[in-house]
Amino acid sequence: MNALxxxxxxxVLAVALDVLLPDPPNRIHPVAWMxxxxxxxxxxxxxxxxxxxxxGAVLALGVVxxxxxxxxxxxxxxxxxGEVAHVLGxxxxxxxxxxxxxxxxxxxxxxxxxxxxxxxxxxADLRSLVSRNPSSLGPSLIAAxxxxxxxxxxxxxxxxxxxAFSIFGVPGAVAYRAxxxxxxxxxxxxxxxxxxxxxxxLDDLVNLIPARLSALLLLSSGFLEGLPVGRGWRLVRTxxxxxxxxxxxxxxSAMAGLVGVKxxxxxxxxxxxxxxxxxxxxxxxAVRLAERTAALAFFSALGLLALRLAAGG
Numbered sequence: 022m023n024a025l026x027x028x029x030x031x032x033v034l035a036v037a038l039d040v041l042l043p044d045p046p047n048r049i050h051p052v053a054w055m056x057x058x059x060x061x062x063x064x065x066x067x068x069x070x071x072x073x074x075x076x077g078a079v080l081a082l083g084v085v086x087x088x089x090x091x092x093x094x095x096x097x098x099x100x101x102x103g104e105v106a107h108v109l110g111x112x113x114x115x116x117x118x119x120x121x122x123x124x125x126x127x128x129x130x131x132x133x134x135x136x137x138x139x140x141x142x143x144x145a146d147l148r149s150l151v152s153r154n155p156s157s158l159g160p161s162l163i164a165a166x167x168x169x170x171x172x173x174x175x176x177x178x179x180x181x182x183x184x185a186f187s188i189f190g191v192p193g194a195v196a197y198r199a200x201x202x203x204x205x206x207x208x209x210x211x212x213x214x215x216x217x218x219x220x221x222x223l224d225d226l227v228n229l230i231p232a233r234l235s236a237l238l239l240l241s242s243g244f245l246e247g248l249p250v251g252r253g254w255r256l257v258r259t260x261x262x263x264x265x266x267x268x269x270x271x272x273x274s275a276m277a278g279l280v281g282v283k284x285x286x287x288x289x290x291x292x293x294x295x296x297x298x299x300x301x302x303x304x305x306x307a308v309r310l311a312e313r314t315a316a317l318a319f320f321s322a323l324g325l326l327a328l329r330l331a332a333g334g
Contacts, residue, residue: 059202059207085203118195131167172272176231204217235271270292283296
């Protein structure tokens with residue numbers, strides 16, 4: 022069995038593990054290990070802008086490079102042990118680089134709290150999806166934040182990792198997750214603005230293709246569900262540049278058009294301005310679209326691996 026055939030099995034098994042098994046505790050979760058390493062390193066960062074910028078660039082490249090190298094060494098050891106070890110171990114590592122069920126579950130918790138009128142619980146639940154402070158958000162803005170996060174995370178949570186895996190194997194998926202983790206922890210304005218600039222720009226670069234692919238897969242999912250794909254495409258063309266991120270607007274505007282709601286972050290952007298404010302039930306529609314998108318992304322990744330196999334690697 023060659024390496025590409027094994028990688029097909031790795032992907033299938035990793036997705037099965039995501040569906041069947043609960044998330045592991047943080048003490049044994051590799052992404053949590055990345056987070057702890059980044060936290061430890063940022064405590065060493067200088068505070069002045071230029072040194073912080075340089076330190077942040079070294080930190081970003083170091084964390085991503087080290088994550089890829091460690092993953093590569095582990096995969097090589099597993100390969101030397103045997104095919105079964107390579108498939109099982111590779112699947113276990115890959116499973117930690119993406120989240121389908123976890124994303125759906127987090128969004129549905131927000132929906133349930135909103136439907137029950139428990140706004141404080143909905144705001145607390147929203148913290149697992151967004152980094153902003155939700156304490157002042159009303160029901161429609163909570164729903165908008167949840168739907169927007171689901172849309173954006175079609176890229177970060179599965180399309181990006183699976184695309185990286187289908188091209189670069191397990192080390193590629195691990196490196197992608199390291200980039201995403203760095204951006205989520207450092208890549209925002211405020212105390213870490215200069216320290217996190219390199220992480221944010223690296224994340225923008227890495228997601229240029231996955232974000233656009235995610236938008237196309239979302240629109241394809243909408244077509245399969247009989248949703249207004251034309252409206253989704255129009256919003257992609259008109260609103261995708263309204264978000265600060267060069268990538269997030271692609272999937273968020275597609276989702277806004279397909280679901281038929283405006284996605285607003287006050288003082289930042291409003292996608293689908295002429296559409297209705299979202300309700301709790303619209304979160305469900307967004308989650309179903311994301312899950313169908315995950316299915317299409319899964320088969321696309323399998324197809325890419327199969328094409329590579331047919332072409333001889």
